[in-house]
Amino acid sequence: MDDDDNALLYIYPKNIDVKRDVSEYSWLKDLFSKTKEGSLNYIGIVVEGVCSMGVHTCICGEMSTSVDYLFQNGMVTNSLYLHYLESHYSEIPQSEYNKLDNLQQGVKYNPCSKCRRVKCLGKYKRCAKCRGKKLIIQKSS
Ligand SMILES: [Zn+2]
Ligand SMILES: [Zn+2]
Secondary structure, eight states: OTTOTTBOSOOOOSSOOOOOOOGGGHHHHHHHTTOEEEEEOTTSOEEETOOOSOOOBOTTSOBOOSSEEEOTTSOEEOTTHHHHHHHOGGGOOHHHHHHHHHHHHTOOOEEOTTTOOEEOOTTOSSOHHHHHHHHHHHHHO
């Protein structure tokens, strides 16, 4: 899942933090209530109405549902998203907070026209990786 820009808070915490107040994430709960259920495939695209292979159990015993959740901007999360923010925040990398910022700002995530992986593309049609490959081919020819 590391390669998927749009996969939010798919983390595997090793420690349990003292629960913190997550009321600042009420906007996130609102957005989550509008998500669609489905299953995240290997290229980071959610297939709606499909269950994933099973549930994930957190180190503290909290269990996820067996589906992923697709936000309207193309990002995906799991049912433990708020639990991680509440009880495992010290292990959430900065990159996840950056994704949260993007989500709050409504930054769109779309499939790259070449590799189909869902990325934060900005004004581009292809992801940085695919754009990079194209440049290398042009140089060597
Ligand atoms: Zn937990
Ligand atoms: Zn690509």
